[in-house]
Amino acid sequence: MTVIRTTTGPRFARLRGLGVFRGELLVPNEDIIGPIDSSDEWIRKMTGIATRVRAKPDTSVIDMAEAASRQALENAGIDADEIDAVILSTITFPHITPGGAPVVADRLGIDAAAFDISAACAGYCYGIGQADSLVRSGQARNVLVVGAEKMSEFIDPADRSISYLLGDAAGAVVVGPSETPAIGPTVWGSDGAGAHLVRQTASWFEYRDNPDTPFPTLYQEGPSVYKWASFKMAPVALEAIEAAGVTPADIQAFIPHQANMRIIDQMVKQIGLPDHVAIARDIVDSGNTSAASIPLATERMLRDGEVKSGDLALQIGFGAGLVYAAQVVVLP
Amino acid sequence: MALSEQEVLAGLAEIVAEETGIDTADVQLDKSFTDDLDIDSLSMMTIVTLAEEKFDVRIPDEEVKNLVSVGDAVNYITTAQA
Numbered sequence: 001m002t003v004i005r006t007t008t009g010p011r012f013a014r015l016r017g018l019g020v021f022r023g024e025l026l027v028p029n030e031d032i033i034g035p036i037d038s039s040d041e042w043i044r045k046m047t048g049i050a051t052r053v054r055a056k057p058d059t060s061v062i063d064m065a066e067a068a069s070r071q072a073l074e075n076a077g078i079d080a081d082e083i084d085a086v087i088l089s090t091i092t093f094p095h096i097t098p099g100g101a102p103v104v105a106d107r108l109g110i111d112a113a114a115f116d117i118s119a120a121c122a123g124y125c126y127g128i129g130q131a132d133s134l135v136r137s138g139q140a141r142n143v144l145v146v147g148a149e150k151m152s153e154f155i156d157p158a159d160r161s162i163s164y165l166l167g168d169a170a171g172a173v174v175v176g177p178s179e180t181p182a183i184g185p186t187v188w189g190s191d192g193a194g195a196h197l198v199r200q201t202a203s204w205f206e207y208r209d210n211p212d213t214p215f216p217t218l219y220q221e222g223p224s225v226y227k228w229a230s231f232k233m234a235p236v237a238l239e240a241i242e243a244a245g246v247t248p249a250d251i252q253a254f255i256p257h258q259a260n261m262r263i264i265d266q267m268v269k270q271i272g273l274p275d276h277v278a279i280a281r282d283i284v285d286s287g288n289t290s291a292a293s294i295p296l297a298t299e300r301m302l303r304d305g306e307v308k309s310g311d312l313a314l315q316i317g318f319g320a321g322l323v324y325a326a327q328v329v330v331l332p
Numbered sequence: 333m334a335l336s337e338q339e340v341l342a343g344l345a346e347i348v349a350e351e352t353g354i355d356t357a358d359v360q361l362d363k364s365f366t367d368d369l370d371i372d373s374l375s376m377m378t379i380v381t382l383a384e385e386k387f388d389v390r391i392p393d394e395e396v397k398n399l400v401s402v403g404d405a406v407n408y409i410t411t412a413q414a
Contacts, residue, residue, distance in 0.1 A: 046374065224393040227377040262374050 009138030013131070014182030015332040016142070016174040017076025020299045021067035022286060023053035023152075023168035032164050035157040043164060048261020052167035052287025054152045061092050064170035065104045065148035068295075072144065073108070075332070076174035083174070084140035086114040087130055089123025089147045089291040091320070092154055104146060113140070120198070121257045121319025122188075123147050123291035124171065128315075129186030129325055131175035142176040147291030154200075156217040162198070163218065165260065167287030171295020173332065180330075184244030187236055188325035194228060197221045198320035220320075229263045229318050234270035236326050237316050244328035248273050251328070252311035253301060257318055258283035258293035267316075278306040290319065298331065307331055334413040340387065340406045347382045348402075351375055361403035369402075380405075389413055 028051045029040040043049055055064060065088060073080060086108075088101035099116035119126040124147040131143035148170035155163035175183070198220040207213045233256075241248060254277050256264055261283055268279055280297035289296055294315050301307045309331055316326035335343070345359035354369055365371045371379070376399075380391050383405070389412035391399075399405045 046372065221393070223373045223377045223396070226374050227381055227393065230378070231381050266378065 007138030009136045010177035011136065012178040012181045012183075013135035013175055014178035015128075015329055016078070016176045017072050017074070018295060018299055018302070018332050019068040019071025019073070019075060019172045020292070020296050021064045021071075021170045022296065023055035023064070024059065025054045025056060026051050026285075027054050032157065036160045036164055038160070038164070046260075046262065047165055048264075048281070048284055049165060049287050050284050052165070053169055053285075053289070055150055055168035059150075061090055061148050061150040061170070062100055062103050062107070064150065064168065065090075065100065065146045065172070066107045068148065068170035068172040069104060069108055069144055069146055072172035072174050076142075076176070078142060078174060078176070080109040083108075083110050083142050083144050084112045085131070085134055085143045086110055086112065087127045087143060087145050088114070088116045089119060089127050089145070090116060090149055091118055091120050091123075091290065092149045092151055094153065100148070101146075110144070119291075119317075119319075119323050119325070120321060121259060121288075121290045121293065122317035122321070122323045122325045124294045125186065125315055125317035125325035125327060126188065126323070128173070128175065128183065128327060128329070129188060132183040132186065135175055135177055142174055144172060144174055146170060146172040147295060149290040149292050151218070151288075151290060154217050156201075156214070159217060159219065161222055162220040165288040166218070167289045169286060169289040169292040169296050171292040171299065173295055182330035184240060184328035186325055186327045187240040187243055188323075189236070190324070191228075191322040194224070194322040197224050197228070197322060226260065226263055228322060229259060230266035231270060233316060233318050233324060234267055236324055237267065237271050237314060240316065240326035240328055241314060246312065246328060248277070250312060251277050251314050253278045253280065253307045253313040253331070255280040255294055255297050255301070255313050255315045257316065258286065258297055259288050259319070291317075302331065334410070335387070337406055337410055340409050341402070343386055344383060344402065344405060344409070347379050347386065351378050351382070359402055361401065361406060363402045364400055365402065366400075383409060387413060
């Protein structure tokens with residue numbers, strides 16, 4: 001029998017370099033409270049958000065992904081031709097096909113494998129899990145993982161469920177080979193029974209076929225999502241810590257998806273993180289930027305000196321699907 | 333064994349106090365969670381989740397809107413336990 005050859009790769013992978021792009025406009029609560037008949041005080045109390053970053057009208061999700069990617073490549077110190085796969089996590093690239101990843105890759109001068117993933121606010125951690133496997137299997141030398149969202153294209157200014165939380169941004173990281181373990185096992189899963197909890201208000205067919213249907217935007221059952229994220233995600237986070245062979249005391253940073261400060265606070269309590277663990281709270285200034293929020297928060301913590309390269313961080317993404325993914329990583 | 337109404341009320345009051353800082357003595361059957369105790373929708377979900385754990389009952393999300401008063405919650409839990 002003829003035996004085919006398969007790839008073999010390095011034993012370990014790591015995050016090599018991070019890049020971000022924040023929407024150019026800083027939008028304070030005062031600018032959005034009118035249509036939702038709310039107040040700065042209420043938004044801060046319910047979400048912790050003071051401002052959210054939003055992109056200019058002529059800045060596309062691809063533009064943001066490209067900018068973050070260029071920075072990630074530069075910080076990783078590698079050339080575009082060393083990237084063997086580009087994974088773009090987005091729910092706001094406005095085409096059913098083609099995907100956005102090949103377009104981003106082309107702008108960067110990359111002709112390697114490129115594909116989108118739709119895992120909403122868990123997309124970045126899904127991408128890291130995939131990239132880790134691609135590198136360690138030898139299928140790719142380096143993988144560019146990008147989370148990019150222009151959420152403001154899919155909001156209803158009068159919606160009180162989710163629109164006021166959302167921001168526009170992109171985060172990118174290069175995953176490559178490592179001599180030491182630097183990305184723990186990804187603990188991931190889904191709960192499709194909760195698919196209705198975060199959703200588009202109408203399908204494209206409903207929009208096409210019914211003239212009374214407004215342009216589809218995002219909607220969430222806020223309290224139910226809060227309950228799921230706050231209480232069901234803590235065991236997932238603990239599982240990721242255990243899978244990495246460490247304990248909460250070994251972690252220097254907790255970087256959850258920046259969905260809502262109330263969720264972050266409750267998760268910290270439920271996980272039982274020690275006081276020394278730095279908690280990502282970029283949501284205060286950037287809002288909820290979906291797949292971009294974890295790399296954005298990571299960059300912020302590194303820049304502010306809350307954490308440093310080489311520290312251990314627990315990151316967890318969770319969102320529409322419902323889907324979730326968590327892993328312990330060594331910060332780049 | 334199912335708990336009495338007073339036992340459920342006492343347990344629920346402890347949860348409310350833990351989540352909000354409200355004195356347990358103020359958590360009475362006729363008090364409205366929102367109007368009297370100023371508990372918002374997210375804190376309410378925390379209270380519901382902790383109550384599910386404490387009393388070993390399930391309170392579906394869609395039922396939470398019907399739990400207007402503390403008495404509603406106590407009745408729901410007491411019935412669910414039976």
